[in-house]
Amino acid sequence: xxxxxxxxxxxxxxxxxxxxxxxxxxxxxxxxxxxxxxxxxxxxxxxxxxxxxxxxxxxxxxxxxxxxxxxxxxxxxxxxxxxxxxxxxxxxxxxxxxxxxxxxxxxxxxxxxxxxxxxxxxxxxxxxxxxxxxxxxxxxxxxxxxxxxxxxxxxxxxxxxxxxxxxxxxxxxxxxxxxxx
Amino acid sequence: xxxxxxxxxxxxxxxxxxxxxxxxxxxxxxxxxxxxxxxxxxxxxxxxxxxxxxxxxxxxxxxxxxxxxxxxxxxxxxxxxxxxxxxxxxxxxxxxxxxxxxxxxxxxxxxxxxxxxxxxxxxxxxxxxxxxxxxxxxxxxxxxxxxxxxxxxxxxxxxxxxxxxxxxxxxxxxxxxxxxxxxxxxxxxxxxxxxxxxxxxxxxxxxxxxxxxxxxxxxxxxxxxxxxxxxxxxxxxxxxxxxxxxxx
Numbered sequence: 001x002x003x004x005x006x007x008x009x010x011x012x013x014x015x016x017x018x019x020x021x022x023x024x025x026x027x028x029x030x031x032x033x034x035x036x037x038x039x040x041x042x043x044x045x046x047x048x049x050x051x052x053x054x055x056x057x058x059x060x061x062x063x064x065x066x067x068x069x070x071x072x073x074x075x076x077x078x079x080x081x082x083x084x085x086x087x088x089x090x091x092x093x094x095x096x097x098x099x100x101x102x103x104x105x106x107x108x109x110x111x112x113x114x115x116x117x118x119x120x121x122x123x124x125x126x127x128x129x130x131x132x133x134x135x136x137x138x139x140x141x142x143x144x145x146x147x148x149x150x151x152x153x154x155x156x157x158x159x160x161x162x163x164x165x166x167x168x169x170x171x172x173x174x175x176x177x178x179x180x181x
Numbered sequence: 182x183x184x185x186x187x188x189x190x191x192x193x194x195x196x197x198x199x200x201x202x203x204x205x206x207x208x209x210x211x212x213x214x215x216x217x218x219x220x221x222x223x224x225x226x227x228x229x230x231x232x233x234x235x236x237x238x239x240x241x242x243x244x245x246x247x248x249x250x251x252x253x254x255x256x257x258x259x260x261x262x263x264x265x266x267x268x269x270x271x272x273x274x275x276x277x278x279x280x281x282x283x284x285x286x287x288x289x290x291x292x293x294x295x296x297x298x299x300x301x302x303x304x305x306x307x308x309x310x311x312x313x314x315x316x317x318x319x320x321x322x323x324x325x326x327x328x329x330x331x332x333x334x335x336x337x338x339x340x341x342x343x344x345x346x347x348x349x350x351x352x353x354x355x356x357x358x359x360x361x362x363x364x365x366x367x368x369x370x371x372x373x374x375x376x377x378x379x380x381x382x383x384x385x386x387x388x389x390x391x392x393x394x395x396x397x398x399x400x401x402x403x404x405x406x407x408x409x410x411x412x413x414x415x416x417x418x419x420x421x422x423x424x425x426x427x428x429x
Contacts, residue, residue: 001364001423003394004342006357020346020355022201024192033212097194112192112199117348117355149203150355151333151368151392152348157194164194 020117020150027071027098030111031083034100035073038080042072046174061169068170072180081108082180084167088159093117097160099167105175110164117150191215195222196230196308198332202315205326205341214322218315218329225311228255229303237292238301241285244294252292259303259310259399260287266403269418273410274403276301308334309367309402316398329398336365336398347392347429358392365398369405395424 025033031041046068048056056063071083082101087094094116100108174180189207192199200222202215231238237256244250252260264287266274272282277299284299285292308331315329316336326339337343342362346355359366370390391409395401400422407418414426 001394001396002342002362003359003364003366003425005359006344020348022190022192024190095199110194112194112201115192115199149201149328149330149335149337149343149361149366150346150348151330151335151358151366152355152370152390155198155332155348157198157332160194160199 021115023114025098025111025113027083027085027113030085030098030113031071031073031100033111034083034098034109035080037075038073039076040074041083042074044070044072044180046070046170046179048170048173052173052177055173056166056169059169061166063170064166068167068174070171070174070180079103079181082171084171085113086163086167088163090156090159093155095157095160097163099164101168101171105168105172107164107168110160112160189215191219193219195219196226196311196331197232197304198308200311200315200332201328201330202319203328203330204319204324205339210322211324214319214324217322218318221314221318222311222329222331225255225307225314228253229259229307229311231300231302231304238303241292241294242300246294246297249291249293251290252287254290255310255314256292256303257287257290259307260285260292262306262310262399262403263303266407266418269421270407270410274406276303276306278302305334305369305406306399306403308332309365309397309399312336312365312398334365334367334398334402335361336401337361338363347390359394361394364394364396365401366392366394367398367401367405368392369402369409371409390429392427392429393419393424394426395422397422400424 048063048066053063053066068084073080081103083098085098087096096113098111098113102108187207188203188205189211190203192201202218204211227233228237230236231242233239237252240250263276275282277284281296281299284296285301286295312329312331312334316338319327320338326341328335328337328343342360344357345359345361345366347358347368348355368390391405393401393404393408395404404419404424407416408414408426414428419426
């Protein structure tokens with residue numbers, strides 16, 4: 001083991017803090033990773049109506065949004081599964097992630113697409129969040145040092161696990177309604 | 182190796198946090214190695230998570246006094262480490278979080294319940310061990326250099342100096358702290374609202390971050406508790422595990 005303290009580590013309390021951001025995958029890359037056998041991904045836009053939103057509510061799932069985009073993975077015209085991407089905001093972090101859902105409705109895979117950490121309150125500002133819309137692994141955005149590792153109090157991924165549950169419910173509902181055939 | 186060389190970096194939600202796997206100079210087989218590393222972390226979660234009713238730990242917590250169960254190898258490894266630390270710290274290191282420090286005993290793969298009150302939580306060292314297992318898996322797949330970071334419990338391997346930044350719990354920013362090569366690093370934040378809670382006989386646990394560098398991530402995570410409990414960054418146990426510590 002070899003550890004070398006940074007110059008600023010000594011002056012810990014006064015060292016400036018920086019924001020931190022990592023791009024892992026674009027939505028397209030994640031879809032291909034989850035369904036490598038697919039030859040096409042058809043994009044469908046879902047709009048849940050009031051009754052569907054309420055139906056989710058009764059399942060204990062807050063739909064949060066009426067509008068969802070689902071990628072249907074297909075091979076030779078037959079569906080292999082579905083991929084949905086979403087963002088969740090925590091105390092200081094904005095996490096984009098993708099959920100792959102198999103034909104039996106179970107979660108096949110969850111991949112984090114990007115992770116962005118702010119100095120704090122700005123995470124709630126739409127302007128701060130908007131600057132990242134549409135950014136993926138192929139874009140040039142790099143805030144933190146590319147390979148830095150962060151250590152600190154453990155970040156909770158409750159928002160992501162809640163989000164995965166929501167996406168599973170939304171896809172199941174859409175399929176029952178015949179929207180994803 | 183040039184740390185600016187290409188890196189394959191993936192993250193998944195596991196162990197109640199984000200688990201990141203990074204590989205320097207990835208090749209054609211790297212994705213399979215990364216998938217295998219995530220799979221072993223998921224296996225560790227299935228053994229150790231008290232929130233998973235089928236885990237060894239949840240099953241133990243549901244037992245009555247005098248009952249026992251046979252635990253899986255991953256659980257056994259973590260419990261053996263917890264036993265060692267309990268003995269070395271006069272039970273200050275306590276995976277029962279105060280419910281019954283001496284309420285469990287490990288004999289081989291048999292885990293005995295000695296008190297109805299004993300409820301175990303391996304959230305901390307379990308995460309550290311999962312990181313070690315993931316690193317072993319990457320190396321077994323021929324990966325030369327990379328890292329695994331489970332929400333701040335991290336380990337790097339190979340001939341690369343990896344920068345480590347510290348997250349500040351109160352502000353959310355990160356600052357440069359060190360570069361690490363072939364070693365593990367863990368930070369715990371202790372305060373009334375933290376996920377990491379110290380069960381201590383002292384009335385008020387310290388409000389602080391404790392960081393530990395050690396060859397293995399299991400020990401790095403475990404020793405953050407020992408350092409925070411004792412307030413001693415030159416605690417004798419650190420030398421035993423080749424570790425160094427900071428309070429900040």
